[in-house]
Amino acid sequence: MRCTHYHGLSCxxxxxxxxxxxxVVPHIFLAGHSGGADIVTRTLYxxxxSSTAAYIDGAVVYGDPSxxxxxxxxxxxVTGSTGFLHRPTAQTTAINNGYRYYGWSYDNPSIQNPTYYPTVRAYCNTDDWACRNPIAGLWNAPGHNAYTSKTQDAYNWFDYLVTNAL
Structure with missing residues (x-):
């Protein structure tokens, strides 16, 4: 299924x-790279x-300019950064608080106490000009299109959400 309406109405x-x-209730996961990542995070916001948010089990974004x-x-x-289209704080807060699960950490299984963890995952390479603005003169740096090595981790994380977290 593909839904790309900017404001999420068709989604x-x-x-x-x-x-x-x-x-049965389907598992819906969203993924996007670059401009597609911006659409995913705008859709999440x-x-x-809303009740529609309950349909979204997880999302992954790569090189999100927002x-x-x-x-x-x-x-x-992934260390914190600001993309060249960074979104307003209120929108990020809505995403931070609106897409979480209660359970154990995927990244650190040694944590003994359950708590809330995000169901959204963002990847931003250190040399990605879109999500690490400003990187002067690096508009054509290869980091923005070098996320292939992250796809297995994203797949494993989605699998974790379905089998352990949701």
Whole structure:
């Protein structure tokens, strides 16, 4: 299923249609790179706090130009940064608080006490100009299109969410 309407309106009807036509509630995961990552995070913000948000089990973004320092959903090892289209704090807070699960950590299984963890995961390479603005003169740095090595981790994390967290 593909839903790319900027404000998420077609996504809402797609999610509702999908969930009502399935005999079991489907697992819906969103993923995007660069401009697609921006659409995913805007969709997450748009649905945060709504009944539609319950349909979204997880999301992964790579090289998101709307990255902000206060997002709590960076993948392990990713330091905070600000993208060149950084989103307003209120939008990031809505995503931080709107997509969480209660349980154990995927990244640190030695943590003994359950708590809330994000169901959104962001990857931003250190030389990615889009999510690490400003990196002067590096508009064509290879880091923005070098996320292939992160796809297995994202897949494993989605699998963890389905089998252990949700």
């Amino acid at each position: 809402r009807s797609s999610f509702s249609s999908l969930s009502s036509s399935c005999s 748009h649905f945060a706090g 990255t902000t320092l206060n997002q709590t959903y960076n993948a392990k090892g």
